[in-house]
Each structure stands twice: as C-alpha cells, then as structure tokens.
Amino acid sequence: DAGVTQSPTHLIKTRGQQVTLRCSPKSGHDTVSWYQQALGQGPQFIFQYYEEEERQRGNFPDRFSGHQFPNYSSELNVNALLLGDSALYLCASSLGDRGRGDTQYFGPGTRLTVL
Amino acid sequence: AQKITQTQPGMFVQEKEAVTLDCTYDTSDPSYGLFWYKQPSSGEMIFLIYQGSYDQQNATEGRYSLNFQKARKSANLVISASQLGDSAMYFCAMREDTGNQFYFGTGTSLTVIP
Numbered sequence: 001d002a003g004v005t006q007s008p009t010h011l012i013k014t015r016g017q018q019v020t021l022r023c024s025p026k027s028g029h030d031t032v033s034w035y036q037q038a039l040g041q042g043p044q045f046i047f048q049y050y051e052e053e054e055r056q057r058g059n060f061p062d063r064f065s066g067h068q069f070p071n072y073s074s075e076l077n078v079n080a081l082l083l084g085d086s087a088l089y090l091c092a093s094s095l096g097d098r099g100r101g102d103t104q105y106f107g108p109g110t111r112l113t114v115l
Numbered sequence: 116a117q118k119i120t121q122t123q124p125g126m127f128v129q130e131k132e133a134v135t136l137d138c139t140y141d142t143s144d145p146s147y148g149l150f151w152y153k154q155p156s157s158g159e160m161i162f163l164i165y166q167g168s169y170d171q172q173n174a175t176e177g178r179y180s181l182n183f184q185k186a187r188k189s190a191n192l193v194i195s196a197s198q199l200g201d202s203a204m205y206f207c208a209m210r211e212d213t214g215n216q217f218y219f220g221t222g223t224s225l226t227v228i229p
Binding site: 031033035040041042043044045048050055056058088092102103104105106107108109111 | 119148150152157158159160161162165206208210214215216217218219220221222
C-alpha cells in the first residue's frame, strides 16, 4: 500500500523565481492538504483540495496556488519566491468522509531553500 | 489565541520508562478531533493516535495512549516503555468539525536516554 509521495525531495531557488511541488496521495485517498513548516515550528496549513477544487485556504498570500488532478494528485505552486518561503513543504492526504476525524497522512516533504 | 499549546520544548526520558507529553487546546466547537504525530529528523510526520471529542474512552494504539480531559481541554500523549527509536519531535494537532485544516502546536522534542 503506497503512502503519500512528494517530489522533489530538495529544491534550491533564488528570490523571484517560481516553484512547483508535487504530491501523490495515499492509495484510496481523495483529499490533499498542503502545509508549510518553518524551522523549529509546527506545520501551517496552506490549503486543501477535494474534487479538484480548493476547499479551504489558510492565511497565505495569493502567490501560493495549487491544483488537484482527476487522479487526486496535487501540485503546489509558489510565485515570486521570497527568502521567507524557505521551509519544509508537507503534503497530507485523507479520506474526505470524516471517518476517524479525517486523519491526515503525510508525505516525506520537500525542503525548499530560497537564496 | 493559539489553538494548540505545547509547553514542553524538550523532554528527556530513560529507556523503558513512561513519558507524558502535554497538549492543551482551545476551541468553541463542540465537535473536534485531536491527533498526535511523530516527526523524526528525516522530516516525515507519522500519525500516532486520534481522539474524537465525543469518544467516551481514551484512545490507545500500542504503546501510545491519549489522556483526554475534556473539561480541562487537554490531550496529553503517554508513551509507555520508551525506546531509543522514540527520540523525535512530537506534535499535537486539532481539527474542528466546522473546518478542514489541522492546527498544530510548536512541538516537543523527546530524547530517550539509554
């Protein structure tokens, strides 16, 4: 049973560039959420996708956008990168049926460094 | 106000001993879920245990149990018989049933001493 996968593992970009991160959910899951985890902090919710639509968004600027594909995989795009965007980006998948509290299962993350 | 508060930045425990990691939460929703995750240095968040706000009994999963005190709004994680592999960051999280996002605390770093 494949878990949540993310690519790439690491990424180095410069200020002003754009980046795309990818996520494939756990088998059978239809909901994907994205989180940003700065060093020494807990994850912060960016947004959640369900049925190819953004279902809820956290307190992040419009530079952060996403997409969910018919196979439930998802992308996170960040435009006009800032130094403060350097973080571990975590993708989590879940079943959207509220069973077991809609437990989210996380991928290994993508570590983004902005220089 | 913080939704999730973890007041122990770091904890040490002797191998084979039990340890309690503290978590308090803040919500006005009557229905919510509480979760604990383990994050080793590799970065992946590993789901440990879930407690629903209406669950009458405390949740248990192997060596993990959740001490749920609803009136105090606390959801402490108890790890019994600590092992060296338990050394990691531990995060408490909550999801309110009126929303979809998980709120995380700042984490507790647990070190198991041989």
